[in-house]
Amino acid sequence: MPRYRWETEEHELFRESLRKFLQKEAEPRYDQWEKDRLIPKSFWKQLGELGFLCPQVDEKYGGLGLDFSFGVIIGEEMERIGAGLTGVGLHNDIVVPYIEAYGTDAQKKKYLPGCVTGDRITAIAMTEPGTGSDLAGIRTTAIRDGDHYVVNGQKTFITNGINGNLALVAVKTDPDAEPRHRGVSLLLIEEGTPGFTKGRKLDKVGMHSQDTAELYFEDCRVPADNLLGEEGKGFHYMMEKLQQERLVVALAAQTAMEDMLRLTVDYVKSRDAFGRPVAAFQNTQFKLAEIATETELGKAFLESLIADHLDGKDIVTKVSMAKSWITDTAKRAAADCMQLHGGYGYMEEYKIARRYRDIPVMSIYAGTNEIMKTIIAKNMGLSGAGAR
Ligand SMILES: Cc1cc2nc3c(=O)[nH]c(=O)nc-3n(C[C@H](O)[C@H](O)[C@H](O)COP(=O)(O)OP(=O)(O)OC[C@H]3O[C@@H](n4cnc5c(N)ncnc54)[C@H](O)[C@@H]3O)c2cc1C
Structure with missing residues (x-):
């Protein structure tokens, strides 16, 4: 019986094979992941191999060219196992769609194939210690210096903060802009970029296997090519x-x-x-x-x-x-x-x-x-x- 009226046979088969995979590979290990406070990266790779990461991505970047309806199925089946798998949905349906929508062809070629295989795990870093709801009030700056932006600031509560190796970071490229939201831009920052460090894995009330972390940027030089979309359009x-x-x-x-x-x-x-x-x-x-x-x-x-x-x-x-x-x-x-x-x-x-x-x-x-x-x-x- 399909769950939704819009579900086709293809959706049903997709759900069935994902459910079987999760029953075998995730359900028996989930309690241990909760104790470890982390989902192993090898699980992400397994998801990627079977087509359960970003199936919406265009085939020319390694995806299956499907639509968000398949993301719905993935999100539901992951949540059935446990909320700690939230990071997969965040990667599939939240962060990667930014790259698909606003990325240049070069950015898509560079990042999307890895997002589909599980080699790249993404995070989105908007929240800061001093501001969450008031997003236009962020204080992390990215000041242009030649071919680079120099990023300084701190982010917190970042899902996939530990496992992630590509962060989409909200920054102020024009800290004095009025209205404030016009100064916000988005930068793709790779793990390993000098000046980018990860803080502690945060100890949460729940979702224990989900890795939530702080990120720090100290004179972190990010190539200007890593700007996503246009400067000042991030908000x-x-x-x-x-x-x-x-x-x-x-x-x-x-x-x-x-x-x-x-x-x-x-x-x-x-x-x-x-x-x-x-x-x-x-x-x-x-x-x-x-x-x-x-x-x-x-x-x-x-x-x-x-x-x-x-x-x-x-x-x-x-x-x-x-x-x-x-x-x-x-x-x-x-x-x-x-x-x-x-x-x-x-x-x-x-x-x-x-x-x-x-x-x-x-x-x-x-x-x-x-x-x-x-x-x-x-x-x-x-x-x-x-x-x-
Ligand atoms: C487990 C977890 C994972 C997260 N993952 C991410 C992530 O991946 N990336 C990311 O960027 N962020 C992430 N967040 C951050 C999350 O989005 C913020 O915590 C949230 O937006 C609230 O911001 P804040 O914590 O600064 O609360 P505040 O903005 O300080 O709000 C405090 C209280 O004031 C209320 N309030 C604020 N403004 C108003 C208003 N105008 N009217 C009425 N009430 C108001 C709020 O509703 C809240 O009850 C995560 C948080 C958690 C706990």
Whole structure:
């Protein structure tokens, strides 16, 4: 049974082969990866060999020339295993699309084939210790000096920060620009460039196998050829590409919610209290009926949103709604599902415990849910003249 109306036989086969691969290669190792706090690079190479990295990339750069619908399938199947595999979706559907959309032919030839094979693992570095939501306020500078930019500054919370060997870095090429966002540009910075160092792997509440890190730039000389697109257009590019990023996060939260519902329904049927299954209590039934209803609402919303996105329609307002509503709903559902597991829900050997830890960040990254609501409100005409 296809999950979405737009799925073809090709999608179904793709999902089936990815699921089989993940069941064999990822599921049995995932707990160890969580303990190691890292997914091995060899796993990325395996994904690349089987065509599960950036299948949307043009065939002339080594990809399969497919569209984002295959990215949806990859994102869902990875999330089914665990949120620690988020970095793969970030590489496939968030960072690489910038190179595809704004890169020169030379940049595409240089970087895309490695992104498809898994030799190149990408990261996007926007956030800094002093600024996250207020992206135009970044302070990392890139000052032109002949054929190079000299980069100075610091980034934090960077997904794939440790495994990554190519970072797309938001910098200020004109620190005095007014309005501030006009001074923002994007630079491709390779691991090993003198002056570019990685900081510590950050110790997170959840998503333990996901490598999140700090990046430092100290008089780091980056060839001017590594500018992505035009100078001063970086903010505009990010606003454009953040839409797909938010869709990817909403999809992950939806998948996690479906997984939590399934886990909890199974658990309450098998656990007895007061001589009957926990599933027989009306409170259990009402809670799970509510979560099941919200799960269906999220799925229907996403299905139409994915279709609109594939058709190239403007999804800014609706994707902000989906990202904030689904991630908030999933966070509430995680707490209810843990509660229904009783004490076992608080034990690491039960997957619900991991889901409970992993979910909250989804309402924080890719633009916080508060920022999502400011976008929705603005597009409702609520922040114009006269609004308070
Ligand atoms: C695990 C993880 C992975 C991440 N991966 C990446 C990555 O790969 N690349 C990257 O660049 N960044 C990444 N981030 C950073 C993430 O995008 C930021 O944390 C996020 O955008 C929020 O920025 P901040 O942490 O500076 O919070 P702040 O901007 O300081 O916000 C603090 C609080 O104030 C609220 N707030 C701020 N402005 C407003 C407003 N105008 N109205 C109402 N409320 C407001 C926020 O919603 C929030 O609740 C990651 C973060 C985490 C935790």
